[in-house]
Amino acid sequence: MNAAIWNREETLAPEAMRTLQLERLKATLARAYENVPFYARRMQAAGLVPESVERLEDLARLPFVTKTDLRDQYPKGLFAVPDREVVRIHASSGTTGKPVVAGYTRNDLENWTECVARIVRMAGVSDGDVAQVAFGYGLFTGGFGLHYGLERVGCTVIPASSGNSERQVLLMQDLGTTVLVSTPSYALHLAEILEDSGVNRDTLRLRVGLFGGEGHTEAMKHEIESRLGILDTQNYGLTEIVGPGVSGECLEACGLHINEDHFYPEIIDPDTGEVLPDGQEGELVLTTLTKEALPMLRYRTRDITRLYREPCRCGRTTVRMATVRGRTDDMLIIRGVNVFPSQIESVLVGIEGIGPHYLIIVTSEHYMDKLEVQVELVDGSLLERYSELERLTAHIRHQLRTVLQIDAKVTLLNPKTLERTTGKSKRVLDLRNR
Numbered sequence: 001m002n003a004a005i006w007n008r009e010e011t012l013a014p015e016a017m018r019t020l021q022l023e024r025l026k027a028t029l030a031r032a033y034e035n036v037p038f039y040a041r042r043m044q045a046a047g048l049v050p051e052s053v054e055r056l057e058d059l060a061r062l063p064f065v066t067k068t069d070l071r072d073q074y075p076k077g078l079f080a081v082p083d084r085e086v087v088r089i090h091a092s093s094g095t096t097g098k099p100v101v102a103g104y105t106r107n108d109l110e111n112w113t114e115c116v117a118r119i120v121r122m123a124g125v126s127d128g129d130v131a132q133v134a135f136g137y138g139l140f141t142g143g144f145g146l147h148y149g150l151e152r153v154g155c156t157v158i159p160a161s162s163g164n165s166e167r168q169v170l171l172m173q174d175l176g177t178t179v180l181v182s183t184p185s186y187a188l189h190l191a192e193i194l195e196d197s198g199v200n201r202d203t204l205r206l207r208v209g210l211f212g213g214e215g216h217t218e219a220m221k222h223e224i225e226s227r228l229g230i231l232d233t234q235n236y237g238l239t240e241i242v243g244p245g246v247s248g249e250c251l252e253a254c255g256l257h258i259n260e261d262h263f264y265p266e267i268i269d270p271d272t273g274e275v276l277p278d279g280q281e282g283e284l285v286l287t288t289l290t291k292e293a294l295p296m297l298r299y300r301t302r303d304i305t306r307l308y309r310e311p312c313r314c315g316r317t318t319v320r321m322a323t324v325r326g327r328t329d330d331m332l333i334i335r336g337v338n339v340f341p342s343q344i345e346s347v348l349v350g351i352e353g354i355g356p357h358y359l360i361i362v363t364s365e366h367y368m369d370k371l372e373v374q375v376e377l378v379d380g381s382l383l384e385r386y387s388e389l390e391r392l393t394a395h396i397r398h399q400l401r402t403v404l405q406i407d408a409k410v411t412l413l414n415p416k417t418l419e420r421t422t423g424k425s426k427r428v429l430d431l432r433n434r
């Protein structure tokens with residue numbers, strides 16, 4: 001087996017994987033039905049018992065679980081084990097209302113560590129590496145989640161946590177960090193700090209980034225790679241399912257391998273709920289196959305992607321998901337046109353003279369939606385050169401129009417005026433009355 005492959009389950013033949021998945025699914029269904037009244041009620045209402053699922057395809061008969069269900073069951077209504085078996089709690093921050101609370105048994109933590117270890121190895125990271133974790137250590141799953149997986153493969157882990165960018169740079173310099181673990185937007189922010197403080201990139205040992213927690217476009221990936229001089233790899237996950245460790249990119253950079261012996265993926269049409277065939281884009285729905293404390297049956301992630309099973313050159317046989325294109329609740333409908341922030345990002349990052357940070361503002365005037373895109377200039381003195389400024393603005397508007405099919409107001413700002421975040425970035429301000 002290729003040394004970079006951490007567990008043998010990553011290379012199972014498709015039939016063997018399906019057998020394992022079905023066996024684990026049946027056990028999960030039985031546990032959930034027996035221990036979680038919510039699941040028992042839901043299944044009964046659909047005329048189902050755990051034994052109704054005889055094949056993996058039968059899973060499609062089960063109702064979905066949504067974030068609203070989790071909120072209604074707050075804090076621990078979906079837990080399937082007694083409190084004394086829960087050894088860790090995490091929670092998602094949640095921009096509205098109550099957070100989602102996730103619990104883990106000892107076995108859950110062990111499986112989580114193994115899943116993250118796989119992702120770390122996929123990115124070519126191993127015991128010779130020094131990994132600086134710039135995710136928050138706390139209720140957020142990013143810090144602790146990556147931490148234990150990195151330790152498992154033998155890395156030296158620096159639990160820097162998020163924030164204090166100057167200290168992050170100092171740690172990188174003095175401790176010889178080779179792996180940066182953060183959100184992609186924070187990686188760009190650190191690149192800026194490095195440039196501003198005149199640190200010569202070549203004096204650093206940074207070589208690879210393990211980025212996740214939010215999306216980034218191909219264009220942004222190139223920007224990070226060229227400014228930090230590293231290889232950008234991404235990984236995906238969510239609190240409701242486990243945290244990071246659901247899927248990650250290998251060095252072939254052709255999609256994210258899903259740890260499908262632990263998390264069973266489906267793609268559905270977000271409007272009808274119908275399961276879509278491989279290759280078609282839709283909403284990712286995940287079912288946990290090994291989770292004890294918080295089993296999740298058909299959780300609607302709201303993340304838009306597609307699945308593909310063509311063999312990967314890395315030797316892993318696990319199904320892959322494409323980079324998440326956006327979230328169903330991220331999609332803006334502006335004057336009837338569907339707009340994903342990621343489309344705007346791809347346009348902006350390719351344009352010379354402007355920085356990679358941006359803010360999308362949507363307002364409504366006289367019942368008409370207005371889209372404004374604020375972006376920073378690389379060279380602030382351009383603000384005094386009117387004709388050049390006009391030309392650049394017109395160019396950006398034109399490019400946006402070509403991609404989005406709608407007009408946007410473009411506002412060019414002085415360098416470094418938009419807010420920088422150390423965690424997930426907030427790039428959309430929808431001020432319409434909804």
Ligand code: DLL
Nearest residue numbers: 092142212213214215235236237238239243244324
């Ligand atoms: O962000 C877990 C995580 C931490 C993953 C660190 C990777 C690294 P939540 O805070 O619950 O959990 O947010 C989950 O973030 O549904 C996606 O919308 C988004 N997300 C996470 N990773 C990616 C990614 C963590 N690689 C939500 N690409 C998910 C796009 C991502 N979106």
